[in-house]
Amino acid sequence: MLTILFDGIAYGMLLFVLSVGLCVTLGLMNFINLAHGAFAMAGGYLTVVMMNWYGISFYWCLPAAFIVSAVLGVVLERTLYSRLYDKTHLDQVLFSIGLIFIATAAVDYVMGASQQIINLPAELNGRFEFLGASIGVYRLFVIIICGLLTVLLQYVIGRTRFGSRLRASVDDRRVARGLGIDVTGIFALTFAVGSGLAGLGGALGASILSMDPTFPLKYMIYFLIVISVGGTTTITGPFFASILLGIADVAGKYFVPSIGGFIIYSIMVLVLIFKPEGLFTRSTRR
Amino acid sequence: MSAVTSENLRPIGTPSEQLVAAARWRWFEFLFWGIAILCGLSMFAPMLGFNVPIIPSKMMLMSEILILGLLALSIDLCLGYAGLVTLGQGAFFGIGAYTAGLLAKHGAGVAPLSDPILGLLAAGLVAGFVGFATSFLVLRGSDLTRLMVTLGVALIVEELVNKLKDITGGSDGLQGVMSSPILGIWEFDLFGKTAFWYTLIVVFICFWFCRRLVNSSYGYSLRAIKGNALRARAIGVPVNARLIQVYTLAAAIAGIAGGLLAQTTQFASPDMVAFHRSADSLLMVIFGGAGYLYGGLIGSVVFRIMQDFLSNITPQYWLFWVGVVLVLLVLFVRNGIIGLLSAAVSRSKGAGK
Numbered sequence: 001m002l003t004i005l006f007d008g009i010a011y012g013m014l015l016f017v018l019s020v021g022l023c024v025t026l027g028l029m030n031f032i033n034l035a036h037g038a039f040a041m042a043g044g045y046l047t048v049v050m051m052n053w054y055g056i057s058f059y060w061c062l063p064a065a066f067i068v069s070a071v072l073g074v075v076l077e078r079t080l081y082s083r084l085y086d087k088t089h090l091d092q093v094l095f096s097i098g099l100i101f102i103a104t105a106a107v108d109y110v111m112g113a114s115q116q117i118i119n120l121p122a123e124l125n126g127r128f129e130f131l132g133a134s135i136g137v138y139r140l141f142v143i144i145i146c147g148l149l150t151v152l153l154q155y156v157i158g159r160t161r162f163g164s165r166l167r168a169s170v171d172d173r174r175v176a177r178g179l180g181i182d183v184t185g186i187f188a189l190t191f192a193v194g195s196g197l198a199g200l201g202g203a204l205g206a207s208i209l210s211m212d213p214t215f216p217l218k219y220m221i222y223f224l225i226v227i228s229v230g231g232t233t234t235i236t237g238p239f240f241a242s243i244l245l246g247i248a249d250v251a252g253k254y255f256v257p258s259i260g261g262f263i264i265y266s267i268m269v270l271v272l273i274f275k276p277e278g279l280f281t282r283s284t285r286r
Numbered sequence: 287m288s289a290v291t292s293e294n295l296r297p298i299g300t301p302s303e304q305l306v307a308a309a310r311w312r313w314f315e316f317l318f319w320g321i322a323i324l325c326g327l328s329m330f331a332p333m334l335g336f337n338v339p340i341i342p343s344k345m346m347l348m349s350e351i352l353i354l355g356l357l358a359l360s361i362d363l364c365l366g367y368a369g370l371v372t373l374g375q376g377a378f379f380g381i382g383a384y385t386a387g388l389l390a391k392h393g394a395g396v397a398p399l400s401d402p403i404l405g406l407l408a409a410g411l412v413a414g415f416v417g418f419a420t421s422f423l424v425l426r427g428s429d430l431t432r433l434m435v436t437l438g439v440a441l442i443v444e445e446l447v448n449k450l451k452d453i454t455g456g457s458d459g460l461q462g463v464m465s466s467p468i469l470g471i472w473e474f475d476l477f478g479k480t481a482f483w484y485t486l487i488v489v490f491i492c493f494w495f496c497r498r499l500v501n502s503s504y505g506y507s508l509r510a511i512k513g514n515a516l517r518a519r520a521i522g523v524p525v526n527a528r529l530i531q532v533y534t535l536a537a538a539i540a541g542i543a544g545g546l547l548a549q550t551t552q553f554a555s556p557d558m559v560a561f562h563r564s565a566d567s568l569l570m571v572i573f574g575g576a577g578y579l580y581g582g583l584i585g586s587v588v589f590r591i592m593q594d595f596l597s598n599i600t601p602q603y604w605l606f607w608v609g610v611v612l613v614l615l616v617l618f619v620r621n622g623i624i625g626l627l628s629a630a631v632s633r634s635k636g637a638g639k
Contacts, residue, residue, distance in 0.1 A: 093373070
């Protein structure tokens with residue numbers, strides 16, 4: 001029982017790191033980037049290539065995945081995404097589905113359609129017993145890294161000057177711009193960090209989530225659930241939503257495997273109907 | 287849209303006369319359906335001694351194109367006329383397919399149950415009913431919420447189809463769908479010849495109905511909602527009722543399309559409910575151009591032929607090029623293929639003057 005809870009938390013933490021960038025960019029620019037998962041896939045595949053082809057240590061792959069995905073993100077943001085900010089949601093959705101298709105096909109072409117497997121360092125494998133729960137070392141590692149990232153994010157957004165500018169821009173883009181805040185610059189940076197985090201999440205998840213070319217499409221729905229349940233105005237909302245989703249998904253697959261997916265989709269639809277702004281949102285007057 | 291609007295601006299008599307004028311059949315419409323009939327007639331060419339290389343062997347493909355066109359048409363009704371975005375039309379398509387499939391399978395031999403036309407009506411009714419039940423979900427929220435709710439509904443239906451193995455056959459699909467002959471006369475044959483004419487007639491009837499609808503004052507009230515729901519309400523359009531009606535109707539049409547596919551391919555599978563079904567059909571509308579009715583039909587022709595051609599080379603290329611075309615369309619082109627064509631026509635007319 002505790003094992004399921006633990007695995008669920010690890011999974012939820014991973015989902016949070018994967019989707020937090022999407023939440024912030026959606027809240028900031030009102031832009032639906034369904035292709036967010038493609039950045040995670042980039043990170044995951046980079047790890048696979050670095051480890052399996054060049055034998056580079058797993059620990060070096062994590063920062064590399066972050067940086068490469070972030071750079072990829074900022075390049076795409078400046079060249080393509082920035083043209084779409086004033087278009088309709090439908091255009092944005094179509095555009096990012098197009099990007100997903102391109103990424104999926106490109107990865108399929110280069111790496112093949114099969115699932116990629118990486119061998120984690122020996123010290124991260126194995127399990128140990130703690131308070132009657134069987135705890136996987138790697139999942140503990142994931143929880144620690146994601147926990148640190150969450151604290152760091154919370155600090156940056158809550159305590160620094162950049163964070164307060166970011167929050168101001170999310171609350172009201174026009175007024176923030178009027179106050180002399182460089183919203184475009186903030187957005188580019190946020191987009192880069194968000195993509196980078198997705199890449200890092202992809203690298204961390206390469207051995208837990210299945211890494212194959214359909215990754216962006218498969219996990220898109222999870223990101224959407226996190227957003228719809230967590231809302232886009234805070235990062236604690238998505239955080240709790242991710243943890244809940246992680247536990248619900250793992251527990252659902254364990255206890256009632258026959259209707260696992262059914263539950264989370266229903267929850268998403270229900271939340272969207274009754275609280276379209278998300279479960280954990282501050283009430284704003286917008 | 288531009289062609290239609292400029293027609294309406296010309297002062298030609300009373301409003302009702304203007305409606306009639308805007309609804310008259312144009313040459314390219316005759317051309318489109320004429321080509322479709324010619325494609326069907328080409329099946330008789332071998333009997334007359336002609337050798338038309340590709341077409342007779344592609345009867346099934348052509349039926350499928352028409353069916354996908356009908357599905358795209360139902361999306362166009364929502365998207366192009368009422369401005370209602372949906373990413374879950376595949377759900378109704380699948381419901382229709384399974385309804386018609388189950389009726390034909392379990393009613394095999396029992397004439398009224400496995401009758402294809404009754405099957406289609408049932409498919410439309412059931413899908414329409416589910417559409418009506420879920421239509422209340424799309425009334426609230428922004429485009430984003432609608433996209434996600436419709437997607438969520440489609441995912442739930444897909445999940446149901448996969449899990450209810452006893453009824454739907456699960457991931458193996460529903461096998462042994464055998465409809466009795468149409469009107470008791472025409473049997474479905476192996477080469478899809480009957481299927482093609484059957485499909486063409488059903489699709490045309492649905493199209494004709496939609497065409498009447500969007501050119502009526504009812505259709506104009508839908509466009510008003512698309513233009514600005516708040517102002518539409520202010521001039522007395524019952525916005526919510528209209529949205530529910532059009533969403534239900536679109537669901538029913540999608541259901542009929544699904545029923546057609548199940549009957550003509552004699553098979554129903556979870557693939558018919560899958561996410562890519564909804565996404566593909568939305569893409570067809572965008573390819574062709576939303577808000578013309580013909581957009582979905584032309585889009586499905588181009589889409590499916592491209593898919594058939596490119597998938598024969600490698601399956602991956604197909605997805606890649608769809609992605610590229612999609613990105614380019616969003617960035618540079620308004621209103622898809624029809625938009626491009628009508629822009630070209632109006633440019634050449636302008637040059638002529």
